[in-house]
Amino acid sequence: MAKKVMRRKAADNVYLHKDFHGALNQALHYLHIKFGEKAVRDYLKQFAINFHAPLRQALAEKGLAALEDYFKCIYGLEGAECRMELSPDELTVIVPCCPAVAHIRKMGLPLSPIFCETTKTVYDAIVDGTPFKAELLEYVEETGRSVQRFTRSRKEP
Amino acid sequence: MISCTEFIPAYSELFKFLEKKGGEQAVLDFWHFLSDTYLTSLKNLVAEHGIRGCWMYWSKTLNEEAADFTMELDEEAGELSITMHHCPSKGRLLALKHLKPYGNYCRHCDVLYRRVLEPLGFEYQIDLSRADRARCRVTVKAKPVKT
Numbered sequence: 001m002a003k004k005v006m007r008r009k010a011a012d013n014v015y016l017h018k019d020f021h022g023a024l025n026q027a028l029h030y031l032h033i034k035f036g037e038k039a040v041r042d043y044l045k046q047f048a049i050n051f052h053a054p055l056r057q058a059l060a061e062k063g064l065a066a067l068e069d070y071f072k073c074i075y076g077l078e079g080a081e082c083r084m085e086l087s088p089d090e091l092t093v094i095v096p097c098c099p100a101v102a103h104i105r106k107m108g109l110p111l112s113p114i115f116c117e118t119t120k121t122v123y124d125a126i127v128d129g130t131p132f133k134a135e136l137l138e139y140v141e142e143t144g145r146s147v148q149r150f151t152r153s154r155k156e157p
Numbered sequence: 158m159i160s161c162t163e164f165i166p167a168y169s170e171l172f173k174f175l176e177k178k179g180g181e182q183a184v185l186d187f188w189h190f191l192s193d194t195y196l197t198s199l200k201n202l203v204a205e206h207g208i209r210g211c212w213m214y215w216s217k218t219l220n221e222e223a224a225d226f227t228m229e230l231d232e233e234a235g236e237l238s239i240t241m242h243h244c245p246s247k248g249r250l251l252a253l254k255h256l257k258p259y260g261n262y263c264r265h266c267d268v269l270y271r272r273v274l275e276p277l278g279f280e281y282q283i284d285l286s287r288a289d290r291a292r293c294r295v296t297v298k299a300k301p302v303k304t
Contacts, residue, residue, distance in 0.1 A: 002209075003229075004230040005227065005229050006227070008226055010224065013220050015221075017164075017222045018221075018239075019161075019221075020161040024167060028173055030187055030191070034186075050170060074162070074163070077162055084238050100158045121160055
């Protein structure tokens with residue numbers, strides 16, 4: 001019969017708990033079943049507007065380079081490939097395999113049928129009210145492969 | 158994609174969203190659903206290994222979450238404790254100055270884990286009196302066997 005002690009400080013580890021993808025998937029399932037698709041979109045919009053307020057501000061002030069930096073950061077943390085092409089008025093983002101979808105499938109959880117809204121609705125909300133628009137050009141449910149395009153929709157006065 | 162590093166604010170915003178839809182009961186109903194469908198690895202580990210299963214489960218999750226904690230296991234006494242010196246989830250929420258955390262955020266840790274562990278023969282206690290400083294203490298004890 002063992003006695004064990006484990007002491008860890010925050011700096012001892014990297015913050016990366018991929019099972020949280022599974023928890024978010026379950027949350028979307030729950031909202032979808034209990035309140036319908038609109039509730040899922042309304043929730044994701046609320047999250048994007050509130051949490052991404054600094055990114056929305058950076059996008060309005062610095063343009064698409066702010067979004068490029070953000071994508072580099074999150075896909076870098078997740079250890080996933082993300083190819084981007086940036087010009088002053090357009091950013092194309094290609095993710096060959098979504099790390100969230102890959103991990104949810106690895107956990108053996110059924111993927112929410114509207115999991116793509118974590119890409120579509122979230123980025124639609126992030127660009128809302130900025131000079132840019134977002135388009136989800138391609139989404140493959142099996143792998144979460146996506147192609148997104150962000151373009152300037154209006155010139156600043 | 159919402160990165161797993163962004164899940165905690167997404168979780169907190171979900172609680173707010175649900176409370177607006179159906180009050181505290183709507184949040185509680187979701188926690189029950191999540192406990193039943195997401196914490197299956199904790200349930201399976203404890204069913205197979207007893208109190209050691211708690212150690213195995215939280216050894217993985219707390220390290221992946223880069224928590225600042227002390228975890229102690231006494232298998233003979235059937236007891237495990239976690240002293241959370243700085244919770245990575247609540248700590249993150251408190252650090253986000255532009256986002257107000259869900260008021261009862263930390264209660265999910267009480268509801269979710271209790272629901273798994275008590276039917277398996279354990280008492281689950283959580284002291285959230287210092288949750289406003291991202292600190293808490295969890296104790297899991299084997300329930301005394303009735304003779």
